[in-house]
Amino acid sequence: MSGSVVDMAAAQRGRGFAREPKPGGDMAEVHAELTGVKRVYPGADGGSVHALGPVDLKLARGEFYSVVGPSGCGKSTLLDVLAGLSAPTEGSILFEGREVAGRVPPGIGVVFQEDASFPWLTVQDNIAFGLRRAGTDAAEVDRRVSYAIGFMGLKDFRKAYPAQLSGGMRQRVCIARTLVMQPRLILLDEPFGALDAQTRLLMGDELLKLWRETGATVMLITHALDEAAMLSDRIGVMSARPGRLIADIRTEWPRERDSRIAAEESFGAITSRLWGLLRDETVKAAGMSGSSR
């Protein structure tokens, strides 16, 4: 393994993905592709639970894609299946042209909603964990870890244990641990779900910075419509279970952006459009009667 995070980022920028990639269009390179993906769980009473799909989705290299949907709609299942953490019941998943078959392919990084930092390791050992297991040489580990620590604003906490940190700080540790592996596709499963509103806005900015810096493709699962509207190039709206993608919304934000775009007129328009699409599905998911307007 050679090249620091910065070199890697530069290399990826040099590859020149479309500035505003069009999904499925001719311009953008398809990075990951799901075709007819379905997931059915065996139910508790011998029946089966249809959790997801069929879903068809193309992620263009370097785009920031978000999935919003009512709770329990199968958003996390979609992420698990794409990451190779669980196998789809039907359909195929390609990452960089290769089939993902129930095993996480190298090049994919995942940040989970739950705190996944290891309480028995210090911040820097947590961040170095994956690199050390991969047998990366010590000097290279140090270089990448120092860079990630600086990038995620963890300099004063290198030697701290996760128990001494706030929830937001711990999530930064997990993001840094993913970052040092130099993933080309980063999947985030409601990573800021447990954080307060202000921290979430700031973390959103960090995420945008990270996305620009690394040139990675990002798929963010979230239930926060404003978060999706603020961060994404493109937003997929999911139906109530079984989750299907019922709309595809493009934001047309410039690549250089941060949370201040919340003040833009079109931000409000996107958010309310998302809510318009999701309201009925949320009512369905909550099992309320007399849905729709």
Added chain:
Amino acid sequence: MRQFFDSLVFAAVLVAIWQGLHWFAGDIAIASPGVTAERAMVLLGSPSFWGHFRETFSALGYALAIAVLGGMTIGLVLGLHRLSGEVAEPILVSLYSLPKITLYPLILLIFGLGMSAKVAFGAIHGIIPVAIFTMGAVKTIAPVYFKTARVLQLSRRQLVATVVIPAAIPELVSGLRVGFSLTLLGVLIGEMFASQRGLGFLVMNAIGTLDVPTMMAVVLLLALVAVMISAGLLYLDRRLHHRVA
């Protein structure tokens, strides 16, 4: 400081109760704390006592090593493999409640008199609680750690060595604490009935010759050592759990 003072009061109350029992039961059954302490000092100065002491504690060391390594291995395998865990758990729990003393004749027939029988008897006392604690510890590891390990491309061996064991260590120390006292119990029982050496033998021998002060002095010294080891493990246990919380 306050805790230390409390412990001191507790010890004083115990000694007072002991003295009371001595007055009630007389020299023939319970030696007074003073006489016992005096005899304990004599024992501490005699080389033959230290021979018995070494015998007991080396048997305990071997038995504990077997119980911990065996119990942890069984617990890890059962904890990581869900189906075997579900099958084995009720079996382990019923074995745990089986009075092991009933197996003693069997142990003697297999291992004969001496060190190996003591070690075996100690180990069968300790191995099951260690296995049960380990299995419980592994089963309660957050699923997100396993997912993280898969994303970071860890091999099976790396998963066990660098995630499962460190994550389970606080619980493992709790298991070790329970395992330690039960293993010691097993070793001593082993020495009491079919042995020519060790502190258990010393106790039985003293009872046989109606030497009550010696019997009580051995028990006192044994209790002191056991309490100290237990306290050390408890301290470790609390520290580890505190770090995680």
